[in-house]
Amino acid sequence: MVVLSQPATLDHCSLIKTCKPTGVFTGIPVIDLRDGEAKTLIVKACEEFGFFKLVNHGVPIELMTRLETEALRFFNLPQSEKDEAGPPAPFGYGNKRIGLNGDVGWIEYLLLNTNPLASLNTPENFSRYAVKEYIEAVKRLAFEVLEVMGDGLKIEPRDALSGLIRDEKSDSCFRLNHYPPCSELQALSGRNLIGFGEHTDPQIISILRSNNTSGLQICLRDRTWVSVPPDQTSFIINVGDALQVLSNGRLRSVRHRVLAGSVKSRVSMIYFGGPPMSEKIAPIPSLMAKGEERLYKEFTWWEYKNSASKSRLGDNRLGLFENKTQ
Structure with missing residues (x-):
């Protein structure tokens, strides 16, 4: 979203929550995409955790590092130049404010529309080639992961997800996040500063790659927050809200957040694969046991996005679409 930038001081971040340090998560599912058991392991990880780390994924490391370098070059530009970065809202450059409903974080970002029918309007001072090449690679990866997942779920046809x-009308987007180091963080007496508050991803699937800087945390089923060790050669794959609905809650949309650091900057690059606006989202019948009730009402992706735009970051955005039992 395009917003007015603010100076990077803790005075501005007085509304940003802090949190106590958490432990490192050692039980993260690590899945080799070329493993013959990948389809089973992916489904299991998405059922138990809602995310997994993907290795041997086939995306060249050169594409990742090239875009990371380009991103850092852009985020190190003078603030006035970044503020002018297009394209029009809700895409473009944003700083500190996340969304339209009061959420803030220690972050700046660039949000791009990757709809096949839309032009990839990168800012003039950003390498369009580096972005386009990377997005095409992670798109192909998203297709493959969803098809392997479909095999594990025994969905027909294989490309249903x-x-x-x-689809040429797919409502997908790409986001570059930069969490600059906060030199004043020590003043928080051992507590952490929220870079991006807790939330679930709205779309079907998210393909995330970050630099070798920690910060990502996920929430386990017992509501414990744990840190995910960084690995700049792998991807973190997240289940999104739409996939949770399509699987009737079998696959879990993972709640996560990002913490800012005091010394090193964090750069993350996320492709969000979403359905067309008119697509009806409802549990897939073949994924439901005989007699199993639908947990969610049918809704279009546009209806979900319209509702989500009026919510706060940490809200349960699927709550309005749940089938409430009497």
């Missing part, structure tokens, strides 16, 4: 983001 990937087809939703292959």
Whole structure:
């Protein structure tokens, strides 16, 4: 979203929450995409955790580091130049404010529309080639992961999930996040500063790659927050809200957040694969046991996005679409 930038001081961040340090998560599911058991392991990880780390994924490290370098070059530009970065809202450059409903974080970002029918309007002072090449690679990866997942779920046809983001009207986007180091963080007496508050991703699937800087945390089923060790050569794959609905809650949309650091900056690059605006989102019948009740009402992706735009970051955005039992 395009917003007015603010000076990077803790005075501005007085509304940003702090939190106590948490432990490092050692039980993260690590899945080799070329493993013959990948389809089973992916489904299991998405059922138990809602995310996993993907290795041997086939995306060249050169594409990752090239875009990371380009991102840092852009985020190190004078503030006035970044503030002018297009394209029009809700895409473009944003700083500190997340969304339209009061959420803030220690972050600046660039949000781009990757809809196949839209032009990839990168800012003039950003390498369009580096972005386009990277996005095409992670798109192909998203297709493959969803098709392997479909095999594990025994969905017919195999491309039932990937087809939703292959569609030329797919509502997908790409986000570059920069969490600059906060030199005043020591004043928080051992507490952490929220860079991006807790939330679930709205779309079907998210493909995340970060630099070798910690900060990502996920929430386990017992509501414990744990840190995910950084790995700049792998991807973190997140289940989104739409996939949770399509699987009737079998696959879990993972709640996560990002903490800012005092010394090193964190750069993350996320592709969000979403369905077309008119697509009806409802539990897939073949994924439901005989007699199993639908946990969610049918809704269009546009209806979900319209509702989500009026919510806060940490809200349960699927709550309005749940089938409430009497």
